[in-house]
Amino acid sequence: MKIATWNVNSVRQRQHLILDWLEREQPDVLMMQEIKCETAQFPAEAFQKAGYDCAVVGQKSYNGVATLVKSGMEITTDHLPGFDHPVARYVEVRTQGLTLGNLYLPNGNSGGEDGYATKLAFFDALTARARAFLQTDTDFILAGDYNVCPTPEDCAPGALGPDDALVRPQSRAAYRRLLWLGLTDGLRALHPSGPAYTFWDYQAGAWGRDCGLRIDHALLSPRVAERLETAWPDRDERAMERPSDHVPLIVTLRDKAQATA
């Protein structure tokens, strides 16, 4: 099973890149963030034509998430329970025995201390969600744009200042609290050290200098982690014409029969 997360930075601007990528990679699931449109403006027909059902939670301007699934799915929630802000940043579906939370965590650099508090509040609600899944023995993946570089090697030298919300100690502590419930960071489980960036700023020639960040993550529940086969950021996508500033993060899972054999 092949599952990807990708902050596309406008689904309408990136529609053809996304469709080309789906055609090439044939993932079972694609969780997109920052679709930057209302639900009615989402190009669902084009994705349906490519063989995907769409769970879309749109919003004008920024925000907006959508999950594409090849086989059947059920939408379990269109918002993050316990996070009481009217923003389209979470959609959760159930497919093939997995609950898949697609999240777009607030950046936290705008809106002063209130803005930063909103980021931590999202983390709290997400952690509560994960705890509830563990208590009910639910197999799940929480994937998306976390807007956190978990460790210093996830941030290229000089890419961010020490007070940036993506690297602040409280941001990293919040990420660790979630992880330490017993989840597995899919990328780091297979590639424990070294850069594995998923984002390069449009500014300052960041891509050319490989001045990137690892801020998109896929966190797996224990039984799902046992099936983890590969995990990689698809860097090729950043070299395309008019790309998103993020690339897809892809994880593949062995099927259940193999895992228990």
Add this chain to the structure above:
DNA sequence: ATGACCATTTATAATGGA
């Protein structure tokens, strides 16, 4: 070489992104 981007908004500069 101390600059430099991109998308959206009932736009035509401001704002958020990271």
